[in-house]
Amino acid sequence: MNKDRLLKLASDPKFISGIYNYCDRWCERCRFTDRCLNYAIGQEEGHHDIENLSPEAFAETISGIFNATSEMLSEMAEEQGIDLEAGDTEEIQQRLRKRREDANNHPCAKAAMQYTKAVKEWFDNSEHSFKEKEDELNSELQLEIPDTNPYEESEEILDAVEIIRWHQHQIYVKIMRALQGKWEDEIEELKDMPKDSDGSAKVALIAIDNSIAAWEKLRTELTDEEDSILDIIIHLDKLRKDLEAEFPDARSFIRPGFDEPEKYG
Ligand code: SF4
Known part of the structure; x- marks a missing residue:
């Protein structure tokens, strides 16, 4: 999925913002599938049954979404004059590990x-x-x-x-x-x-x-x-x-x- 499509999809007001952050990912039993951006992305990518994806298909889906999101973030950061590469990544990594x-x-x-x-x-x-x-x-x-x-x-x-x-x-x-x-x-x-x-x-x-x-x-x-x-x-x-x-x-x-x-x- 490219970033324009992702942006268009994400701007649809029917989606409940962040609903997928606090669900149990059991889409098959979820009553909010038609209001969930995460589910819609899975559908668009042709994965109607995301929990049963093969590891390869899952990795491909995640990677596509990640690339589109990352592209969007880079553009937004550039517009705001933010250097995403700045900062001590080793220190951050250490803190996260701890x-x-x-x-x-x-x-x-x-x-x-x-x-x-x-x-x-x-x-x-x-x-x-x-x-x-x-x-x-x-x-x-x-x-x-x-x-x-x-x-x-x-x-x-x-x-x-x-x-x-x-x-x-x-x-x-x-x-x-x-x-x-x-x-x-x-x-x-x-x-x-x-x-x-x-x-x-x-x-x-x-x-x-x-x-x-x-x-x-x-x-x-x-x-x-x-x-x-x-x-x-x-x-x-x-x-x-x-x-x-x-x-x-x-x-x-x-x-x-x-x-x-x-x-x-
Ligand atoms: S459709 Fe799936 S990912 Fe979206 S809120 Fe429901 S269970 Fe969570």
Whole structure:
């Protein structure tokens, strides 16, 4: 995509500014696809299903958007007499590395990474429980047992698994972004502004809320796994409390579009 097309697209007032910064990137389930610039760019690039892109196609899309954006930025900087090359890039790089390292060592980031691994391990070890459940639902179907709805039940299980899997890595990623953005807190001029770190923490908290609800669903369906699932829920619940303590304003952060029902229904 060239910069003129990107500019034209970005100036369309139907798009909600920055909505894609605080979403869970699950476009397939998003009700704002027609108001999201990010989604529109993906469509224009011919990627209707961005989450399923091959690594090559994804890299090509990102690189095209990056080039167009970078070209635009250079032109704007030139107009304003700003030298984008100025500044000690090594020092900046060092600061960024340190910030990332500190964030990675934070107990919330550690707990989120532990959760990511625990989910993988749990699914690796619980195949038999899903198989047993499948057999049970098939029997209900064949025997036409009254007061059962095996189709609905299997859809609910699948939905819970999809929710858990979708957020499995995202919780860590969003927490890292929130922790790395905490430097905003130190800038006096930004004191009363909504903080990106709170927005990212809120996305992580919502991902945790949805994941806990999905695990609860699995817990009622896979009775053999009750204890192992309970351990995971306890871990997630603690992470949720710790994150809320670390970002006390996160829950009240207004995400563009999603938290503006009076404007967007
Ligand atoms: S706001 Fe919706 S459509 Fe846009 S990137 Fe996020 S999930 Fe996808």
